[in-house]
Amino acid sequence: MKRLLAAFAAAAIVLAALELFSVHALGPLEDRLLDTFVRWHAARLAPDPDVVVVDIDESTLARMEQEAGRFPWPRVVYADLLLGLMPQKPRAVVFDILFSERDVVRPESDRAFIDAALPHRNVFFPMVKLEPEIDARGAPAGELAPLVGLVRLPGADPKTRFAVVPPLALPNALWRGGPVNFLEDADGVGRRYLLRSVVGGWALPSLPARVALDLGYPVPDADDFILAWRGAARGLPHVAFADLYEDFQRSASRRPANEFAGKIVVVGAAAPGLGDLRATPLSATQPGVEILATAIENLKNGRAMHRAPDWIPFGLALLLVGALWAAFARNVDASRSGAALGSASAGALVVSWLAAGRLLLLPLLAPLAAAWLFYFASALAAYLRERRVREQAVALFSRFVNPHVVKQLLERGGLEGEGRTRDVTLLFSDIRGFTTLSETRAPEEVVAILNRYFTRQVEVIFRHGGSLDKFIGDAIMAFWGAPLDDPEHAKRAVACALDMADELVAFRQELGEAGAGFDVGIGLHSGPAVVGLIGSEKRREYTSIGDTVNTASRIEGLTKEAGRRILVSRETMMRCAGAFDFVSCGTYPVKGRAQPVELFEPRRRP
Secondary structure, rough: OHHHHHHHHHHHHHHHHHHHHHOOHHHHHHEEEEEEEEHHHHOOOOOOOOOEEEEOOHHHHHHHHHHHOOOOOOOHHHHHHHHHHHHHHHEEEEEEEOOOOOOOOOHHHHHHHHHOOOOOOOOOEEEEOOOOOHHHHHHHHHHHHHHOHHHHHOOOOOEEEEEEEEEOOOOHHOOOEOOOOOOOOOOOOOOOOEEEEOOOOOEEEOOOHHHHHOOOOOOOOOEEEEOOOOOOOOOOOOOHHHHHHHHHHHOOOOOOOOOOOOEEEEEEEOOOHHEEEOOOOOOOEEHHHHHHHHHHHHHHHOEEEEEEOOEEEEEEHHHHHHHHHHHHOOOOOHHHEEEEEEEEHHHHHHHHHHHHHOOEEOOOOHHHHHHHHHHOOOOOHHHHHHHHHHHHHHHHOOOOHHHHHHHHHHHOOOOOOOOOOEEEEEEEEEEHHHHHHHHOHHHHHHHHHHHEEEEEEEHHHHHHHEEEEEEEEEEEEEEEOOOOOOHHHHHHHHHHHHHHHHHHHHHHHHHHHHHHOOEEEEEEEEEEEEEEEEEEEEEEEEEEEOOHHHHHHHHHHHHHHHHHEEEEHHHHHHOOOOOOEEEEEEEOOOOOOOOOEEEEEOOOOO
């Protein structure tokens, strides 16, 4: 067994290593669990009030339609926005709206927007980095670098071409910005944000990175980073675009004069109809402008999520599997090991949850899966081994005890310890004429005959669901209604008695002339009796005791006096509910009982 456990442990560790360092089959499930932790913590963090979203929401689209028409609006609308915002001296205004095409119908509108933006060095615009396969058709990186802010890294290829769509509706002097490409994981959820696009040794900072660099915030030396969220989806500080636009058109503003002073203002579309909705850990439909604002806030405040190194969950896998191996090797009860593993799993998940609050993503599903896989494999092996042992015990034990007793011993973990009172039917069967038979036969032959008779009668008892209590000399004691509850115990006992009588007739025919005087008396009585393991500390047997037992034994003794083979008490007869015909045999005094007992002979109904 220990060799098998060692093989299971090795397999579990290998699977954990493959999952953590190569396959990542549990990655999507792991990410969704960590998303839950991140979302819980984010909802309890107040967003940075210095990063504000100017939101083109559904109400804005409806309210602006009469003034500016249907979206996209003429760019003079954004010129009016800048003219109203910039006097308040915001730290930066970041557009999450592409201006990649000139307005050939309303060129004066573009001119007004350009005139409003040109005087300011803190207005930023988005670009789009095209697919890598299109880079070969892009502009030479050396020519593009001074226009869009490409950074030449050591060893950069001078022949590199770079495919990027800048804000072509604006002059080169306003190409201050970077890509806003959405990064999504394999499950379609965006958890990271681009920091730079690198092609042939040339790096283009993303829009959040460009904003951070220009504002003097440090930017990690990496291609992307994991966003650290604050608040719920759509929970960032925001102002409806229409509210600002209408206020800026008034001769006297109703809003605070310094509402956006020193703040980073991110202008973008959150209206579902405009299609800029993305899946994030916070929501399946989070506006892209909020994702951009979160990335800028993270760089501003030096916040980012970090993923724990893979050796930490792998170490946990080693620890859990090793502990389980030791438990199974020492034959610790599997349920206790399972409970301990369940507690350890819950504790590990709590640690992962706490770590998410500290901006650390600690994936633990792989080690937990490896531990549970080892546990179930080992528990199954232990169960199969125990079942083989049980089957061997049953094969031996069932030769002497009712299979129902064996079933209860195995399924319930044992019989009732000190016994308890149950409603049962007792049957006593005693052989008549056995003395005469034994006087004419050798002892060995008598024992053989007796064993053959007992074997046949015990089979009848078991067939009717009875429990064989014991053999008392040449008598049989059996009962129904225990160890398993049986509301039909009286009917089964009477049916058994009738079949025992038939079996007697067949056995006498088998004996021939020697069986002429061979007969039995069978007595049955129903009522309460204490049933359970009764005896001393060194020797106990599963039996029944009480007045019901004594009365059944006395009734069996009256069968010879009454001249009947089978007698049952009124209590047994009443419990049979018309299943048989009964012939009254009168009342008889019974030793130990003050009142006589009314007895009946059962007969099968035609």
